[in-house]
Amino acid sequence: MDRNPFSEAEIDGRLAKLRNLLGGRNLDAAVIASPENVFYLTGLDHWGYFTPHLLVVPQEGKPVLVTRANERWTIEKRVKAAEFRSHSDSETAADVAAQVLADLGLLSKQVGLEYWTAGLSHGLALALQSKADAKWSDVSGLVDKMRRVKSAEEQVLMRRAGKMSDVAASAAIAAISDGASEQEVAAQCMSAMFRAGGHVPGFGPFIRPAARLRETHTTWGDGVYRKGEPVFIELSGCISRYHAPLGRLIHVGQIKDEDIAMAQVNAKAFDAVVDALRPGAIAREVFAAWRAVVDDAGLSDYYRHHCGYLIGVGQPPSWTGGNSVIGLRPDSDIVIETGMSFHILSWLMGTGRGDDFVSNTVLLGDGGAELLTATPAGPIVR
The missing domain is CATH 3.40.350.10 (Creatinase/prolidase N-terminal domain)
Structure with a gap:
């Protein structure tokens, strides 16, 4: 800045x-x-x-x-x-x-x-x-x-932002434990990002207990995290207004077998989206690739409005690039092009058969789809 x-x-x-x-x-x-x-x-x-x-x-x-x-x-x-x-x-x-x-x-x-x-x-x-x-x-x-479509100069900034996201996520995950203060986890997350050279993001980070999962754009409070309750994190590093978000679900102290099973489905669904991101593909086809994995897992009644959205420049109070979200939706006819970057979300929460969430920023470069965020997908137990 x-x-x-x-x-x-x-x-x-x-x-x-x-x-x-x-x-x-x-x-x-x-x-x-x-x-x-x-x-x-x-x-x-x-x-x-x-x-x-x-x-x-x-x-x-x-x-x-x-x-x-x-x-x-x-x-x-x-x-x-x-x-x-x-x-x-x-x-x-x-x-x-x-x-x-x-x-x-x-x-x-x-x-x-x-x-x-x-x-x-x-x-x-x-x-x-x-x-x-x-x-x-x-x-x-x-x-x-x-x-x-991101230029070569923009792609450099996007990659740097992805590294800042990993730094911030690693610090947040390391700080989460039974009895950890919500405020302390957020402080560790933000301070790590700034010390590594990151800039203030458009908004976030969103770090909150699963009890408040549906509060889409709220974040930490003055409580503490407890064993058995997952913690939701979704955040983005920022370099010169460019963002590369990621998201994870952190299990405090233990994880249920059904959540482990859902994480396997989720990983497969995420990979299907990345594989479908090819020049000339249509956004609804990319969503269909995610949907097919979910349906094959017996979750055809499960609803999600998108499996990701375009990302890059973001001014407060957003990292989405304005006051709209250009998503990989089932009704979108956007043509995928080399140079586009996406926040890819595989969200399987509230399925009744286990919960998992993972997201990363993916850049479609000359050599294909490139993950800009490398924080382990998990399942993550702290």
Whole structure:
């Protein structure tokens, strides 16, 4: 978070590709508002995205980044591909962005805007459109699709993030025992990751007893772990906003035979997903590979909505890359491509015949599927 993680050539290539896509839609410019996409197109890695950042990308000339005036030092030091136009706290980003559009001769022109992003409030979008008389159209998802395939520079960051995930998971697992404080386990997890060179993740880690398993996005409390109750961990290391999550189920003191048996099914199902991740495959086919193993195990009535999702850039409060989850679902027609990375989850919890959970980040590289997280799958008993 102390530097721009991308080369100038990398950023220039992304902007050129975006302009080509805009040209294909007969657009003269676009206003990018998603924090993940602003980061992707500029390399601006900071915690300032809690306020709007509007990146105006014209077909010709340098992009212009509009945000609060007190971000000037950070942006001018780290962002080389865009000019900075600031607004005071008595103005809004819409006020200045509208003036930028006027200065660039884009009023009455065809301008795209990301409608579907948490980075653009409804009120700010209305204000921008009322102040700038352009011909607006929705370009939501345009940059997001560019981000699906990771470049060589991004893959380096993903691999480093995977190593941070393993460091954090190993520390958490080592700290779990009968009577261990939930807070102490979390502290060991986070401190190990930071000492190893990791950055603050988009959210998590999620570490909680099985009694609170269904509380999807809650984490540790002030209790202690007890023998016989499993502990759920799902976490991600982070390097320059890139994430590589993993998940495990930790058994405290003992494990049931039925859980051992379910872990075997789960491992087979996970491997089936990895084997199915090939260029040209369809996401629903990958899910079907996971489903087939589960069905063969006699669990055809068991329901899961996906077996993984695309992963990479993530701004708080998420590591999924925005306010949506692009999953390997039974109804998804996304085509799998080399360079994509996934958080693959094999989740068999609440089956009535035993419980197990394992997840890893998988990068589909030139040589095939590569696991970026190497923490032993288990079953893990502490």
